[in-house]
Each structure stands twice: as C-alpha cells, then as structure tokens.
Amino acid sequence: MEPLTVALTKGRLLDGSVGLFRRLGYSCPVDNGSRQLLVDEPGAGLRFLLVKAGDLPVYVEYGAADLGIVGQDTLQESGRDVYEPLQLGFGHCRLVLAGAPQQHQRDLSLAGSVRVATRYPRLARAYFLQRGISVELIHLSGSIELAPRIGLADLLVDVVETGRTLRENGLVELDEIMQCQATVIVNRVSHHLRLAEVRRLLAAMQSVAGGVP
Amino acid sequence: METNGPSCMRRRLPHGVQDLFPEEAARRRRAEAALRDLFGRWAYEELIPPTFEYAETLAVGEGPDLAQAMYRFFDREGQTLALRADFTTQVARMAAGKMSGRPLPLRLCYIGSVFRYEEPQVGRQREFTQAGVELVGAHTPAADAEVVALAVAALEGVGVRDFQISLGQLALFRALTDALPPADLAAVRQAIDQRNVARLAAVLDAAGVADRRRALLAHLPDLVGGPEVLQEARAYGGTVGEAAKWLLQVYRLLEAYGAGRRVILDLGEVRGTDYYTGITFRGVAPGLGWPVLSGGRYDGLIGQFGKPLAAVGFGLGIERALLVQERQAGRAAAAVPHLAVRGCDHVTCLALAQRLREEGYRVEVDVLGLDEAELRAHAGRRGIGHTLSCRDGGTSWLLSDGREQRPVSPEALLEEMRTWNR
Numbered sequence: 001m002e003p004l005t006v007a008l009t010k011g012r013l014l015d016g017s018v019g020l021f022r023r024l025g026y027s028c029p030v031d032n033g034s035r036q037l038l039v040d041e042p043g044a045g046l047r048f049l050l051v052k053a054g055d056l057p058v059y060v061e062y063g064a065a066d067l068g069i070v071g072q073d074t075l076q077e078s079g080r081d082v083y084e085p086l087q088l089g090f091g092h093c094r095l096v097l098a099g100a101p102q103q104h105q106r107d108l109s110l111a112g113s114v115r116v117a118t119r120y121p122r123l124a125r126a127y128f129l130q131r132g133i134s135v136e137l138i139h140l141s142g143s144i145e146l147a148p149r150i151g152l153a154d155l156l157v158d159v160v161e162t163g164r165t166l167r168e169n170g171l172v173e174l175d176e177i178m179q180c181q182a183t184v185i186v187n188r189v190s191h192h193l194r195l196a197e198v199r200r201l202l203a204a205m206q207s208v209a210g211g212v213p
Numbered sequence: 214m215e216t217n218g219p220s221c222m223r224r225r226l227p228h229g230v231q232d233l234f235p236e237e238a239a240r241r242r243r244a245e246a247a248l249r250d251l252f253g254r255w256a257y258e259e260l261i262p263p264t265f266e267y268a269e270t271l272a273v274g275e276g277p278d279l280a281q282a283m284y285r286f287f288d289r290e291g292q293t294l295a296l297r298a299d300f301t302t303q304v305a306r307m308a309a310g311k312m313s314g315r316p317l318p319l320r321l322c323y324i325g326s327v328f329r330y331e332e333p334q335v336g337r338q339r340e341f342t343q344a345g346v347e348l349v350g351a352h353t354p355a356a357d358a359e360v361v362a363l364a365v366a367a368l369e370g371v372g373v374r375d376f377q378i379s380l381g382q383l384a385l386f387r388a389l390t391d392a393l394p395p396a397d398l399a400a401v402r403q404a405i406d407q408r409n410v411a412r413l414a415a416v417l418d419a420a421g422v423a424d425r426r427r428a429l430l431a432h433l434p435d436l437v438g439g440p441e442v443l444q445e446a447r448a449y450g451g452t453v454g455e456a457a458k459w460l461l462q463v464y465r466l467l468e469a470y471g472a473g474r475r476v477i478l479d480l481g482e483v484r485g486t487d488y489y490t491g492i493t494f495r496g497v498a499p500g501l502g503w504p505v506l507s508g509g510r511y512d513g514l515i516g517q518f519g520k521p522l523a524a525v526g527f528g529l530g531i532e533r534a535l536l537v538q539e540r541q542a543g544r545a546a547a548a549v550p551h552l553a554v555r556g557c558d559h560v561t562c563l564a565l566a567q568r569l570r571e572e573g574y575r576v577e578v579d580v581l582g583l584d585e586a587e588l589r590a591h592a593g594r595r596g597i598g599h600t601l602s603c604r605d606g607g608t609s610w611l612l613s614d615g616r617e618q619r620p621v622s623p624e625a626l627l628e629e630m631r632t633w634n635r
Contacts, residue, residue, distance in 0.1 A: 002499075062335060063502030083408040085434070189497040189504070191408070192379050192477055195437060 003045050004190075004197055007060060007068030009053040010034075013182050016090040017069045021048075023208040045197070057082060057185065066190035067198065072180035073159050077120045083186040086202055088209045091182035095123060097175040098166050099148055099155040104174060117147035118157040127157065127177050145169040229330075229339025236547045241342065244371045244531050244538075245324050248344045251370045255363055257322040257346050262303035264326070268295035271302055274488035274514040282329040296328035301488070301526060302514070304347045309518035317350030317522070324531075334503060336533035345508070347526035349515065354459050357492045357510060357525050358466035364506055364527045365472040368496055371531070372538040376498040376505065378475050379437075380463070381482025383509065384491045385446055385456035389430055393420060401430065405483050408434040425449060436480035440464055446480065456491075463492060488514040494527070498537040505533045550575040551633055553592045553600045556582060559607025565623050574630055589615065598633070601626070 008017045014032055021028035026041050030048055040047045049065050057080035059065040073095050075084065097116075114135040118124045121139045128135050138153050145165055147153040159180065160166060166173060184205060191198050226232070233241060249259065272280045275298070283295040297303055300323045308319055324344040333339060346363060348356050361378060368376050386405075390398050397420035404413035413434065417427050429449055436442040446457035460478065467476050482493055491510030498505055508527025515522040554566050556579035569576045577597065579588055585602060592600045593615065600613050601621075612621040612629075621629070 061502050063500055085408040085410060087411050186408070187502050189499070189502055192437065192479065192497055193377055193499055195477070 003047045005047050005065045007049045007051055007056050007065035009056050013091045024204050060185050060187050063187045067186045069182050072183050077122050083191055084183050086184040088182040093159045093161045093180050095159050095177040096173045097157055098171045098173050101172050115153040116155045117144050117153035124157040229333050247370045252322040257320040259322050265294050265296050268293040271295050273517050276487040282331045284328050284330055298329050305515045306518045308349045309515045309520040313520050319349040322346040336536040342531040343528045345528035349524040350522050352523035354462035357463045360525045362470040362472050365475050367529055371534045374541045376496055377477050378494050378496050379477050379479045380494045381479045382456050382460040383489050383493050386483045388452035402483050405433050405481050434481040442478050549596045550577045552576050553597045554578045555588050555602035561607040562603050
C-alpha cells in the first residue's frame with residue numbers, strides 16, 4: 001500500500017504542523033531549513049511533502065498529496081476543490097484591508113480610482129465586488145506594506161498576525177475581511193478510497209490539536 | 214521540421230484541444246468500442262445527437278457553472294447556438310420528443326465529444342469524450358441499481374482495475390432542507406460538500422435548524438461507509454426515511470449484481486448538477502483527484518421538455534478512464550501490422566494480400582518500390598515481424614522473419630499466421 005502523503009508548507013505554519021505530528025508520536029523530520037522535500041515517516045505508512053503554501057491546495061486537489069495543512073487565507077485564495085474537515089486552532093491570523101490613517105475618512109464607493117496592493121487578488125476582488133467598489137488590483141508577492149508608503153497603491157489587502165508590521169509602516173487596519181487558522185484539507189478521492197486511514201489520522205489530529213472539530 | 218516561422222505558427226492548436234496520434238487514437242477507439250458493445254449487451258440503444266444546437270435548449274436544467282462553460286456562437290439569423298457541454302440534456306430532449314411514443318422504459322446510450330470552456334484538468338481537455346447511458350421512464354430502485362451496476366461494468370470494461378463508486382442520495386438531503394431559504398440552503402450544502410464540520414455547525418445554528426433535523430444534517434459529512442451509515446436516516450422516518458430506504462434497496466441490489474464491494478455509501482454527497490433529484494454517484498480511482506465517472510437520478514429534467522419522465526444515468530470520461538487504466542495496468546502493445554508485402558504488379562500478389570486482410574490480418578503492401586533489403590529495414594523500424602516477397606512473376610513466395618527466408622504457399626502462410634499473436 002502506498003503511504004498516505006501529507007503536504008506541509010514551509011513558513012508560518014510549519015512549526016505548528018510539525019509540533020502536531022510530533023505530539024502524535026511521529027518523528028516528522030522536516031523544518032524550515034529542510035532541503036529534503038519528500039520524507040518518509042518510517043513504519044507509519046505516512047510520508048511528508050514540503051511545498052510552497054500557495055501550491056499546497058493544488059497538490060491536494062490533484063491527489064498528489066492525500067491531505068495537507070494550509071491556512072484558510074491560502075486555501076480560499078486558491079479556490080481549489082477539496083474537503084476541509086478540520087480546523088487546527090493554531091496559525092491564527094486575519095485578512096484585513098489597511099491603508100494610511102487618512103484613508104479612514106474616504107468613501108471608497110465614491111473614489112474615482114483606488115489602487116489596492118495584495119497577495120490575495122481573488123479574495124480582494126470578491127471583497128470589493130460584494131461592496132460594489134471598483135478598484136485596480138496590483139498583484140504582488142511580498143512586502144505589501146511598502147506599496148502604500150511609496151505610492152504604488154492606496155490600500156492593501158493582506159494577512160496580519162499582531163498588526164506590528166502595519167504600525168511600523170504607518171498603516172492602520174480599515175476592515176477585517178476574514179479570520180484564518182491552520183486547516184486540514186483532504187483530497188476528495190483519497191478521503192473515500194482510504195477512508196479508514198484518513199479518519200484515524202483526522203481523529204488523532206483533532207484529539208491533540210484541541211481546535212474546534 | 215521548421216521550429217519557427219509561419220508554418221510553425223500554422224501548426225499551433227488552441228489551449229484545451231489535442232491531436233490524437235495513431236497509438237492514442239487506437240486506445241481511444243478500443244475503449245469506445247468496448248463500451249458500445251457493453252451498453253449493447255445491456256440492451257441500451259445508441260443515440261447520436263447533434264454537436265451543437267440552441268444554447269437555450271442546452272442550458273435547460275444545467276447549473277450556472279456548466280451553462281457558463283458552454284462555447285456559444287451565433288448563426289446568421291442571430292440565434293445563439295452552443296456546443297454541447299453534456300449529453301444528458303440532449304438525450305432528455307430526444308426522449309421527450311420523437312421517442313415519446315415508444316414503450317417505456319427507454320434504454321439509451323451515447324458516445325461523443327463534449328466541449329467546456331474551462332481550465333483543462335488532468336485527463337480533461339476543453340474537448341473531451343463522454344460515454345454514458347440514460348434509463349428513462351422508471352422510478353424504481355431497480356433502475357438505479359441497473360445503472361450503477363452498468364457503471365461498474367463500464368469501468369471494468371475499459372480496463373480500470375482499482376476504483377470505487379461513491380453513492381449518495383440527494384433526495385435525503387433535499388427532504389432535510391426543504392424548509393430552508395435558498396441562501397441558507399446554499400451555505401449548508403457548501404459546508405457539507407466541503408466536509409467542513411465546524412462551519413456546518415455554525416451555518417445550521419445561524420439558519421435556526423434544530424433538534425433531530427439539525428443532528429442528522431450535522432452528521433451527513435461523516436456518514437460515509439457501508440449500509441450501517443443509513444440507520445440514523447432510516448429511523449428519522451417520513452420522506453427522509455423513505456429516501457434512506459430507497460438507497461438501501463439500491464445497495465442490496467448492487468450486492469446481488471456482485472458490485473457491492475465497489476460501492477461506498479456517502480450521505481455527504483450533496484453536490485450534483487442542478488437536475489439531480491435522487492441517487493447521485495461518482496467513480497473514483499487512486500491517484501486521480503477527480504471522478505472518472507458521475508451520474509444520478511433526474512426525475513424533473515425531461516418534464517421541462519414537455520413529457521414528465523423519471524430517469525437515471527451516468528457519463529464516463531473516456532480520457533480519464535484511459536489515464537487511470539494506463540497507470541494501473543500499463544499500456545497495451547500498439548497494433549502493428551502482421552506482415553509487410555513487397556510491392557509488385559502481379560494480380561496474384563495483390564489478391565493474396567487482400568485475402569489475408571479479409572481473414573482479419575493487418576497487412577501493409579509497399580508503395581515506395583523498396584527492394585528486399587529496404588523492405589526488411591522498413592519492417593524492422595515499424596516493428597513488423599514478417600515480410601513477404603514474390604518470385605517467378607507472382608507464382609511463389611518467400612516469407613522472412615528477419616533471420617531466415619523460406620518459400621511458403623498461400624495456404625501454408627494462412628496456416629502459419631493463425632499461430633501469430635493477433
């Protein structure tokens with residue numbers, strides 16, 4: 001039998017994910033410095049796959065990984081078609097709209113042209129569309145806080161954990177778009193074909209995660 | 214071959230379509246032939262609907278996603294036409310129209326291309342091939358079971374070894390949610406579909422769903438497995454209990470068909486093109502993230518074309534099934550010719566080649582004027598095991614297998630070819 005493949009992401013969620021598997025008794029020998037991207041968990045019928053966060057939902061949707069741990073922000077942005085049976089109660093963050101303090105007074109629906117920098121074009125577009133605000137989205141892949149400071153954009157949509165980065169860049173939160181945490185996602189086919197294994201693993205993860213089921 | 218410039222541009226293909234070269238084309242046609250033959254043995258008759266028709270007609274019963282994915286264009290009168298994105302609507306139209314005088318039930322099948330303007334996925338381009346059946350005019354668990362059993366036979370028939378059918382009952386979900394306003398219904402459906410238990414609990418609370426109804430709805434994502442997952446719903450009684458009992462009957466019949474081990478019941482299966490009203494099912498295989506096959510009962514669709522008739526059917530994605538088959542069983546050898554015959558102008562030689570073809574052998578007669586050695590080299594490159602050439606003005610023949618050459622009479626040749634691998 002093929003081992004069950006669990007995809008994890010380098011970065012923010014890795015420590016929490018690895019900690020979770022170690023509490024379950026797995027060695028889970030990966031960390032942010034790992035060069036090894038595919039690691040077998042000896043004797044456990046499990047292997048770990050390290051991928052970029054934005055790619056993780058793709059691996060799971062295609063069935064290249066049977067399940068994975070990813071932030072809600074990344075999952076929703078990807079729009080990938082997977083099961084999401086379990087929230088893990090760590091990796092909390094919020095997707096927010098932010099800008100310079102004076103943007104508070106501005107009625108966006110009346111503004112002629114609003115430029116918004118973001119790593120989340122899909123979620124940002126949906127947010128503004130729902131409010132009937134037309135904006136110009138600028139898709140960046142990092143250091144979003146810079147964009148308003150140097151005049152590339154008026155606003156930004158990004159995730160914040162503590163809000164410190166925003167403050168340091170003289171920005172304030174204008175609206176909360178969604179709350180996120182680490183989520184287990186499962187391939188729709190694997191879930192059925194390997195039901196017993198998947199269920200056992202999910203139940204174990206739930207028991208040590210202490211998150212909401 | 215030019216790799217740049219105008220003729221290279223002329224060889225481009227749009228995103229989402231592909232050429233099938235001989236080996237692939239042969240595999241596809243073999244699968245289609247196996248399915249056509251299988252459907253015939255279950256007494257299903259083939260329909261060949263047109264590739265395009267009025268967009269309005271094709272959109273009947275379809276959800277917004279599929280309707281949006283249709284390729285649309287105008288005819289010269291300005292009417293909107295569309296390429297079919299699915300066969301079921303066309304079969305429904307035909308069943309309600311000119312076939313409506315025929316004795317029921319109708320057992321109908323189809324094989325052909327469908328077109329969807331969406332991002333290509335694994336084993337699914339923008340043009341892909343569907344084969345499927347529709348059993349029209351029977352509202353019984355027996356009809357459902359026949360169609361699911363045929364789906365199992367179809368996957369086996371194209372050589373897929375390892376797969377499962379996940380079988381749900383949309384009627385049960387519909388009965389549980391009949392009182393919900395559309396927005397709440399959509400939220401509940403999405404949470405169940407994503408097996409998001411936490412969000413499901415939240416949306417059920419927000420929608421004010423309480424008591425037994427809430428308990429059963431909250432359990433749906435986990436009710437996946439054997440017939441034991443139906444207990445709670447059967448005990449619920451009413452329309453919900455009826456729907457569960459129906460599904461159990463279908464399952465028992467599938468066991469009788471010998472297909473029970475292929476079937477996993479899934480009450481959390483609440484997705485489905487908008488026309489489904491009863492059982493829904495999909496065929497899944499390891500290593501492929503998407504279903505190979507999907508189907509279900511749609512009792513309301515044909516009525517929209519003027520004749521209310523219950524129906525159940527499935528469609529199978531042939532490219533996907535072949536992809537799975539190849540992963541599981543490896544690729545069968547391509548059908549190379551049995552024999553290459555040296556070209557000549559003797560009546561007797563060409564007549565011999567014709568006779569072999571009529572006997573069912575693949576025979577290639579040279580048309581380039583190759584000599585003996587060239588023909589052997591050509592046969593070697595093509596993987597053809599034997600070559601034949603004539604002597605004495607087409608009155609005797611020499612057969613070569615690449616190592617030795619020996620005289621052979623037409624009768625002896627036929628006799629020997631029977632022992633070759635067909």
